[in-house]
Every structure is written in structure tokens, then in C-alpha cells.
Amino acid sequence: DAKTTQPTSMDCAEGRAANLPCNHSTISGNEYVYWYRQIHSQGPQYIIHGLKNNETNEMASLIITEDRKSSTLILPHATLRDTAVYYCIVTSRGSQGNLIFGKGTKLSVKP
Amino acid sequence: EAGVTQSPTHLIKTRGQQATLRCSPISGHTSVYWYQQALGLGLQFLLWYDEGEERNRGNFPPRFSGRQFPNYSSELNVNALELEDSALYLCASSETGTSGARNTQYFGPGTRLTVL
Numbered sequence: 001d002a003k004t005t006q007p008t009s010m011d012c013a014e015g016r017a018a019n020l021p022c023n024h025s026t027i028s029g030n031e032y033v034y035w036y037r038q039i040h041s042q043g044p045q046y047i048i049h050g051l052k053n054n055e056t057n058e059m060a061s062l063i064i065t066e067d068r069k070s071s072t073l074i075l076p077h078a079t080l081r082d083t084a085v086y087y088c089i090v091t092s093r094g095s096q097g098n099l100i101f102g103k104g105t106k107l108s109v110k111p
Numbered sequence: 112e113a114g115v116t117q118s119p120t121h122l123i124k125t126r127g128q129q130a131t132l133r134c135s136p137i138s139g140h141t142s143v144y145w146y147q148q149a150l151g152l153g154l155q156f157l158l159w160y161d162e163g164e165e166r167n168r169g170n171f172p173p174r175f176s177g178r179q180f181p182n183y184s185s186e187l188n189v190n191a192l193e194l195e196d197s198a199l200y201l202c203a204s205s206e207t208g209t210s211g212a213r214n215t216q217y218f219g220p221g222t223r224l225t226v227l
Contacts, residue, residue, distance in 0.1 A: 041199065043201050043220045049215060097142070098159060099216060101146075
């Protein structure tokens, strides 16, 4: 599975959009981009995933560049409850089951 | 729809004992995954079960083992506990572990194991 690079931490004002970048320059054609988040000491929460096209659900939007080498997770109106560590993971559907979690981005939403 | 459930929430053991952690997947999911998250460290993959069979295991010693039951629930057993086994143990489930559009993993709340 391809390696990902994320900023260590980011701040966002409450009510503003939070844009979390992820670099995955070695992604291959059959690999998906997944985003999870983990609020302190809880289990990771699935947010969204995509292959090539931009995706949107009730939680967030995922923007994938045309060359697929990077992506951005967008939380349109961040709240204090969105404070968490956000993980960008690249994995192929046929991978050996495990997700490889890096260190993620610590997002702090401030009032 | 109920999510992934894990029990117990907290477990305290002493060094050398055995610990058993349990996981119930989302209804309809056949794959179960176990991860370890030690304090201050990232999530490390432990085991993957699908249709009752162990499909893959991470870089952990054999004293970490488990099984999956016919109802797809799973147990993680840790024998000869060591202090460094203290961690949050997370279980995840997916519809299928094979290639396809249905293997997004959904995580439970975890079991906090403390080894004294």
C-alpha cells in the first residue's frame, strides 16, 4: 500500500471549513484513499473514501487531484466536536486486510 | 443498526496472566480485524479473520492469537501478558475482506487492557 504524508497538526476556527491535506504520490491505480478520525481514546470513525472522483457525504467532502497524488478532506463547518486526529490511508481493495495508520493530523477546532 | 461492540470496556490483569477480549461485528459483516494502540503510538494491525479463518496477522508474537466463531464474532487472546501489552485493543469489521466495494472497516470503541 502507498505511503501517505500529512501535516502533524492544524488549527481551525469553529464554523469555518477545515481543509486537511494528504500527499500520496506513490498511489497506484487500484488504491483507494480512505479517511478516518479518532477522538481521544475512542475507536477510529470512518469518514469517507474515494478512488478517482470527488466524493461527498453527510460528514465531509473528499477532493482527489486529477493525478491522484494528493487529496484534501473538507469539513465544511467545523465544530468543537470535530477536534480529533485525522488519518489518511491508501489501501487497495485486494490488500491483506490491514489498514496502515500513520501519525495523522491533529485538528484542533477553536471557538 | 448496531455498530461493532467490544467487551469488556476495561480489563486489568497482572503480568503472566491471560486476557480474552471479545468483539461482535456489525450484522452482515463476515470479516473481523484486531488492532493494538499502545499509549502514544499508532494503530498496529494484529489479526484478520474472515469466514472463520485467520487470513493475515501482523508482526506480533504467537502469544497473540484469536478465533472467529460461526456467528462471525471474534475473540482475541493474549497469553503470558507483559507490561508492554498495556494498550487499547480495537476491533473492526467489514462486509467482506476480499476485493470489492464492501470492505470498508468500521471500528468498535475498544478494550483498554492494563497489565500490572
